[in-house]
Structures are given as structure tokens and as C-alpha cells.
Amino acid sequence: MGKAWLNNRLIHKAMANDSFAFSPATVAGGDAVRLQLESDIVNWLKLPLELDPEKATVVLQKQAGKFDSDEAFQLSQKGSQVVITANTTNGLMYGFYELLREKVMGTKLNTDLQSPSQPLRMIDHWDQTDGSIERGYAGASIFFGKPDKLDNPDVGNFDVKHIDGDIFRHDRTRMITYARMLASVGINAVSLNNVNVREQGIELITPKYLDGVDEIATIFRGFGIKTYLAINWAAPKLIGGLDTSDPVDPKVQEFWAKVCKNIYSVIPDFGGFLVKADSEGEPGPYQYGRDHAQGANMLGQAIKPYGGLVIWRAFVYNAHQDWRDRKTDRAKAAYNNFAPLDGHFADNVILQMKFGPIDFQTAEPLQPLFGKLRNTNQMMEFEISAEYLGHQIDVNYAVKQWYKMLNYDTKYDDLKDPHAGAVLKETAVNPAHTGMAAVGNVGMSEHWTNNPLAQANLYGYGRLCWNNQETPEDILHEWVALTFTESDNKTQSTIYKIVDTSNETYRDYCAPLGVGFMVVPHYHYGPSVNGYEYDRWGTYHFADRNGVGVDRTMATGSGFIGMYSDKLSSEYENLDTTPESVVLFLHHVPYDHVFANGKTLIQTIYDLHFQGYANVEQYVKDWATVSGKIDDRVFESVSDCLKQQLADALEWRDQVNTYFYRMSGVPDDQGRLIYE
Numbered sequence: 001m002g003k004a005w006l007n008n009r010l011i012h013k014a015m016a017n018d019s020f021a022f023s024p025a026t027v028a029g030g031d032a033v034r035l036q037l038e039s040d041i042v043n044w045l046k047l048p049l050e051l052d053p054e055k056a057t058v059v060l061q062k063q064a065g066k067f068d069s070d071e072a073f074q075l076s077q078k079g080s081q082v083v084i085t086a087n088t089t090n091g092l093m094y095g096f097y098e099l100l101r102e103k104v105m106g107t108k109l110n111t112d113l114q115s116p117s118q119p120l121r122m123i124d125h126w127d128q129t130d131g132s133i134e135r136g137y138a139g140a141s142i143f144f145g146k147p148d149k150l151d152n153p154d155v156g157n158f159d160v161k162h163i164d165g166d167i168f169r170h171d172r173t174r175m176i177t178y179a180r181m182l183a184s185v186g187i188n189a190v191s192l193n194n195v196n197v198r199e200q201g202i203e204l205i206t207p208k209y210l211d212g213v214d215e216i217a218t219i220f221r222g223f224g225i226k227t228y229l230a231i232n233w234a235a236p237k238l239i240g241g242l243d244t245s246d247p248v249d250p251k252v253q254e255f256w257a258k259v260c261k262n263i264y265s266v267i268p269d270f271g272g273f274l275v276k277a278d279s280e281g282e283p284g285p286y287q288y289g290r291d292h293a294q295g296a297n298m299l300g301q302a303i304k305p306y307g308g309l310v311i312w313r314a315f316v317y318n319a320h321q322d323w324r325d326r327k328t329d330r331a332k333a334a335y336n337n338f339a340p341l342d343g344h345f346a347d348n349v350i351l352q353m354k355f356g357p358i359d360f361q362t363a364e365p366l367q368p369l370f371g372k373l374r375n376t377n378q379m380m381e382f383e384i385s386a387e388y389l390g391h392q393i394d395v396n397y398a399v400k401q402w403y404k405m406l407n408y409d410t411k412y413d414d415l416k417d418p419h420a421g422a423v424l425k426e427t428a429v430n431p432a433h434t435g436m437a438a439v440g441n442v443g444m445s446e447h448w449t450n451n452p453l454a455q456a457n458l459y460g461y462g463r464l465c466w467n468n469q470e471t472p473e474d475i476l477h478e479w480v481a482l483t484f485t486e487s488d489n490k491t492q493s494t495i496y497k498i499v500d501t502s503n504e505t506y507r508d509y510c511a512p513l514g515v516g517f518m519v520v521p522h523y524h525y526g527p528s529v530n531g532y533e534y535d536r537w538g539t540y541h542f543a544d545r546n547g548v549g550v551d552r553t554m555a556t557g558s559g560f561i562g563m564y565s566d567k568l569s570s571e572y573e574n575l576d577t578t579p580e581s582v583v584l585f586l587h588h589v590p591y592d593h594v595f596a597n598g599k600t601l602i603q604t605i606y607d608l609h610f611q612g613y614a615n616v617e618q619y620v621k622d623w624a625t626v627s628g629k630i631d632d633r634v635f636e637s638v639s640d641c642l643k644q645q646l647a648d649a650l651e652w653r654d655q656v657n658t659y660f661y662r663m664s665g666v667p668d669d670q671g672r673l674i675y676e
């Protein structure tokens with residue numbers, strides 16, 4: 001994406017001297033399989049095919065049952081040939097992309113067996129049928145809506161045939177490019193529409209729209225990606241002509257059975273449903289006095305004959321709370337709703353949980369259900385779309401944060417591997433039904449993600465799903481090398497340095513130490529220190545003249561800390577052993593509290609905000625040095641974004657620091673506050 005991102009040009013260049021053949025000795029099933037291989041990975045890449053495998057430089061060897069995972073592959077050197085071996089076509093495809101990556105980067109052939117850490121590696125689009133995207137920051141939806149001026153003629157829309165009243169965009173060029181990008185980093189599942197399912201979105205599951213969904217699913221299928229749809233729990237009432245959506249009502253069950261039958265008759269490999277129920281005003285089983293397992297399992301039953309999945313979100317909380325009732329801690333909501341249901345969910349139902357207890361903030365501790373649940377399929381959810389992370393204007397490499405969450409130690413002694421990513425499989429009903437999901441971040445904007453540097457998050461998310469242990473630094477090295485292929489080392493390292501530190505930088509000028517939600521309400525860009533403080537969403541910081549932060553201790557606070565393993569609870573209960581990065585999420589801390597490094601809380605707040613801003617000033621200077629060394633339009637786009645980021649960081653720095661100065665009365669020890 002962008003000009004130089006794993007696109008056709010790059011593929012052709014990297015593979016110019018290679019020819020491909022299928023090893024006839026190992027391809028069972030003869031021509032049929034060969035044809036399938038050809039259509040799946042060779043035809044669409046238009047690679048030079050060699051019929052004589054002896055003469056080919058790359059040999060694709062499909063051997064069913066060779067490896068434990070059907071998506072795994074191995075590269076090996078045989079004389080002058082590279083052999084890619086895998087059980088399946090998809091495995092060969094992943095091997096092909098690995099080879100391509102290594103070629104472009106000029107690294108030595110990696111001959112280890114490579115197999116994904118997580119079986120489900122998913123992107124959830126919050127696209128709506130009118131073409132808008134909830135929390136989308138990169139133009140209109142690539143799936144829905146009419147082509148319009150937002151669209152860039154350079155990268156899409158060549159083959160759009162749009163009829164009035166049609167909700168699909170039909171931009172095959174754009175979708176194919178996207179699907180290829182996703183496949184190249186191992187994504188294998190995509191949900192198309194917003195979890196808040198409104199308007200025609202509710203009807204996507206009906207025959208009227210299934211051909212449109214199938215057009216997209218067919219493109220994705222060629223790249224090993226299954227298509228999912230978000231559904232509205234109240235569909236039986238809203239579009240089924242029923243007077244109830246109660247999951248135990250046979251008419252409701254019949255409705256969903258019919259929906260599944262219709263879908264699978266058009267899309268035989270449909271992935272399944274994504275459901276947001278009883279959350280932020282969306283309907284759900286509670287309305288009928290049923291619990292979430294009853295709701296989810298009913299859908300699981302309907303889709304089971306076709307091998308589909310139900311992905312049920314654990315983002316359930318009371319969004320109508322009275323801010324004066326501050327004893328109800330929103331951080332406890334998912335745990336309270338779902339911990340009692342452990343073991344109640346069907347084999348084809350997966351609980352999808354946001355990585356932290358609240359909502360995709362710059363820093364949160366892990367959602368305590370990870371490790372607590374022992375008999376439930378689970379997925380960890382992230383938000384690539386930078387809702388709370390700078391709207392894809394401010395550069396923010398969130399892979400750093402996701403890596404931390406996946407490798408978070410739950411400290412349950414009885415688990416073989418207590419790190420969150422590994423816990424998913426160990427505690428699943430069916431280890432094939434676990435994984436990661438993330439809200440997508442692409443749209444019709446020129447560089448797909450508004451700020452071109454935000455592409456690193458999409459690339460990195462996929463790579464991290466594939467290998468939970470690959471460090472964000474290694475992933476970023478790859479991304480820079482693959483994206484700015486034609487730039488010199490110095491340019492690449494300048495870009496690397498900016499992106500590498502950007503997640504911390506953003507956090508530092510915005511909401512350090514886990515405080516969260518000092519952001520402009522609803523819009524979620526820019527500071528508003530008390531924007532959510534006296535509102536109903538349960539997202540408070542409790543700043544007063546003595547200190548700031550939420551007391552979630554067992555001794556004096558909400559008791560949230562007690563939801564972790566004994567070891568983690570006792571670490572977090574004690575202010576001195578709580579990690580600084582989330583200290584204000586877990587404790588109400590006095591301004592004069594001194595951290596291990598000898599600095600007070602108030603001085604730490606000032607310093608971090610000043611440092612965050614100073615980093616952005618440096619980014620602006622560093623970025624100027626890559627002018628003329630990279631594609632001009634990419635350069636200009638990032639420059640524009642940085643200009644806005646600098647203004648944003650200044651607002652954050654000065655509003656937050658001034659607020660805390662006025663609250664605490666403690667001056668900055670370096671006299672930098674301008675509004676004292």
C-alpha cells in the first residue's frame with residue numbers, strides 16, 4: 001500500500017529471476033490440485049510458471065499431513081532451488097510471502113518450520129453500509145458506499161460498476177490489494193461491518209445482500225481469508241417479523257437456522273458471526289432474562305452444521321451509570337458478567353475480550369479474565385484504528401503495546417505458560433478456536449491509513465498474530481525495509497527511530513501512568529481533562545487537590561485488583577510494586593508520592609508531558625531530513641500529519657500540566673509551566 005508496500009511492482013521485481021513449479025512427486029491429486037494451486041497463488045501474482053520442476057528456481061511442494069498445522073510451512077534449499085513445503089495451499093502462500101520478505105530484505109533463507117502462534121488472526125471492520133466507518137480515520141469504507149470524491153483514482157475504482165441503491169462499493173482492485181496485503185502478513189479472518197449493526201447492516205445476512213457479501217468473500221477466499229459478519233441481536237424482531245428475540249424461543253432459533261442456511265448456500269466457507277450484545281445500548285439476551293452463554297450458544301447451534309463460529313464480545317458494561325455512584329467500577333464489568341459463565345460456552349463460541357479491562361486506552365493492565373477463564377475459547381481484541389491513539393494523524397506504533405499485552409504474565413502458577421498469548425490456547429475448549437482480533441484501520445484515503453506511517457500498525461498486527469514472540473522492533477525493521485525499499489540506510493533508520501518511539505511519545509504527552517480518558521468526549525482526539533469526569537461512562541480519573549488515579553485496591557478501593565491471580569493481586573495491591581505504566585489505573589496516588597527513581601508523581605507528570613512534546617519537535621526535524629529520499633506524496637502526507645501532531649501534543653502538554661498545577665499547587669521544579 002502506498003507505492004512501495006508489497007505491491008505487484010515489488011513482487012515482480014523481487015521475483016524477476018525466479019520461475020515456479022509444483023513438485024509433481026508430492027502433489028497428490030494431479031492436475032486438479034495443481035490447478036487449484038495455480039489459481040490460488042500463482043495466477044493472481046502472475047508469476048513465471050515453469051512446467052519442468054527441475055528447471056524451476058522455486059518449487060512448491062504440497063504434502064498433506066506433513067506438519068501439525070495446516071497453515072505452517074518450511075523453506076529449504078535444494079541445490080540452486082528453494083523448496084516451499086506445506087500441507088495446504090494456504091501454507092504454501094504464507095511460505096511464498098516469507099520467501100519474498102527475505103528476498104527483499106536480503107536476509108539468509110530461514111529454514112525453520114514456521115507455524116502461527118494463533119489459529120485465528122482476524123481484522124474487524126467497523127464499516128457501515130452508507131460507506132462511513134465508526135472510529136475510522138482513513139476515508140470511506142473500501143467495502144460499502146458509493147465511489148465519491150474521497151476515493152483516490154490512483155489506487156482503486158478502476159472497475160467499479162455501481163448501480164443506484166446498491167450498498168456495495170464493488171472496488172475489486174482495492175479489495176484485492178487489501179486482501180493480498182492481509183495474506184502477506186498471515187491474516188485469515190475478516191469481519192466486514194460495524195459491531196453496532198444499524199440500517200441495512202442488519203440485513204447483510206439476508207438473501208438481498210448475500211451476493212454482495214459473496215463478491216468480497218470470493219476475493220478474500222483466494223487469499224486464505226474467511227469472511228464474517230457482525231449481526232444485530234434483535235434481528236429476529238427487526239427484520240424477521242417476530243415479536244421476540246428470546247434465544248430459548250423456537251421461532252427465534254428457526255429464524256437463525258434459516259439465516260445460516262441462506263448464507264452457507266451462497267458462501268460455503270462463511271466464517272461466522274461477530275456479536276456485540278447488551279453493550280452501549282445494543283440489544284442482547286439480558287432483555288429476556290437470559291445470560292450470555294444462552295444467547296451465544298443458541299447462535300452456535302444454528303451455525304454448527306456448517307462449521308461456522310460465533311465470536312461473542314465481552315465488552316459488556318452498564319453504560320448508563322450515574323457518575324455519582326462511583327462504587328460501580330467499569331473495569332470489573334467484563335469479569336462480573338463472564339467469569340461465572342466459564343465452561344458454559346459451546347465449542348464453536350469464542351469470547352472476544354479487549355486487551356484491557358476498560359477500552360483501548362494508551363495504557364491499561366491486562367483484562368483479568370485472561371488466565372481466570374479455564375474452559376472458554378478466547379480471543380484478545382485490539383484496535384488498530386487509532387481511536388484513542390491519535391486518529392492516524394499522530395504517529396503511534398501501537399504494536400509495542402500489543403506485544404506487551406500478549407506477553408503479559410498472568411502469574412497463575414498452575415498454568416504451563418502463564419503469558420496471556422499462550423494462556424489463550426491452554427484454557428480453550430478447542431485450541432483451534434482462539435486468537436486475536438483487531439479493529440481495522442484502512443479506508444479509501446490515498447495511503448490507505450491517512451498517515452502512511454500508520455500502515456506499520458496493520459503490518460505489525462498481522463506479523464504479531466502470526467508470531468506472538470516477534471518483537472515490535474524486529475517487525476518495524478521489516479516494515480521499514482519492505483516499505484521504503486529504495487531509500488538509503490540513513491533514511492530508513494531515521495524513519496525507524498521516529499516510529500519506534502512513537503507509542504511512548506504519544507502516551508507521555510497524552511495520558512501517562514495509565515490515567516486514561518482525559519480526552520475530548522465521543523470524538524476522542526485532543527485533551528479535555530474533565531471531559532468524561534462527570535459523565536455516565538464510568539471512566540474517571542478522580543483528580544483532586546491531593547492526588548489522582550482510581551483506587552482499585554482490595555483494601556480501600558473497588559476491589560478490582562482482587563480479580564487477578566493471587567500473585568498479581570498482591571503485587572498490584574501494593575503501590576510500590578505496581579508497574580509505573582499503570583499506577584494511576586490501579587491507585588489513587590498522592591502528588592508527593594515518590595517513585596523508585598526518586599521523582600514525585602507530580603514532577604513525573606510534568607516531565608513526561610514535556611518530554612512527549614519535545615520528542616514530537618524532534619520528529620518534525622528528523623522527518624525534514626528524508627525529503628527527496630522517499631516518495632514525495634508519502635513525504636508530504638507525513639509532514640502534514642506531523643504538523644498537526646505537534647499542535648496536538650502542545651495542547652495535551654499544556655492543558656494537562658496546567659490542570660495538575662492548579663489542582664496540586666506544586667510548581668514544576670524546572671519552572672517550565674507557562675500558565676502558573
Ligand code: BDP
Nearest residue numbers: 134135195196276315359360
Ligand atoms: C468504544 C468506541 C465505540 C465502540 C465500542 C466497542 O468508542 O465506538 O462501539 O468501543 O468496542 O471504544 O463496541
